[in-house]
Amino acid sequence: MSTEQELQIGKVVKSHGIRGEVVVELSTDDPDIRFAIGEVLNGKQAGKEHSLTIDAARMHQGRLLVKFAEVPDRTAADSLRGTRFFAAPLEDEDDEDGFYDHELESLRVIHEGEDIGEVTGVMHGPAGEILEVRLTSGKETLIPFVHAIVPEVDLEEGTATITPPEGLLDL
Template identity: 25%
Template sequence: MEDLLKVGVITTTHGVRGEVKVYPTTDPERFPELDYVLLDTGREKRKLEIEKVRFFKNLVILKFKGIDNINDIEMYKQRELWIPREEGQDLEEDEYYIADLIGMKVVLEDGSSFGTLTDVMETGANDVYVVENGEGEEILLPAIRECILDVDVEKNVMTIHLMKGLI
């Protein structure tokens, strides 16, 4: 399991006073509850205390303490923002952190190997799991109860039912 959870990506600056627009990779309403995030600078994770949170369309606008100038933050465009796992939200039944799903072994309901989960696409209606099979092909699986039978994070295994028309 990952120790850190990605909460967003800085898309661009906002104004000249050091604010940034962030594309959230978690529930956007989560940001007002956060005291800080860890900025992946490329060399290290830099702790940035959150001073102010606003929302604009599908983005979150963040202002960090001590960063008051566009020049202090501009170099971090397209950089990821993280939080420690213990700061993550409590999950409901059948909810998982994407970080825990990536790399998971995917097996069919009879136990035979199907592939590896390589990505999660968030579509709005339901997530779509991208699974790479043994031949390097990508298969898209809807994250719905009829298709995803079981997810065992501890064993790192997902059991699926292949619905007609999926492959």
């Protein structure tokens, strides 16, 4: 199982109850597809790899609870803590403006025609995504990933053009 071409879709946070359910922190927009009954998930944990079949999945108090066929009890569920699940990207031709984190990371950041830095990461917050950028000066800055500030992303050229409000880059 290779995670190089795959995206992380979730991570086991902890066990839940005594029947082997686990709480999964989602990192996918499509949990109904990714965590459907019968799906086999590829998991990786501290160098170990797991293939786990979903027996049941349900939302409980805003979190996803998953029961795997291979996990009979709480002890087995506890052993999965920290397991990260990976899957191939879903093809969604209607989402032309959407980007995966790995597509944004390493983009050169262009402001007024000049290369001012590189995207080093993407943070996901309740108000949206934020680009972590290392400026050519060596300083780190955060740039909200909204169309008004990042009007153009060119994956072929490897650039993200920004039009930041005054003062954003002065921090």
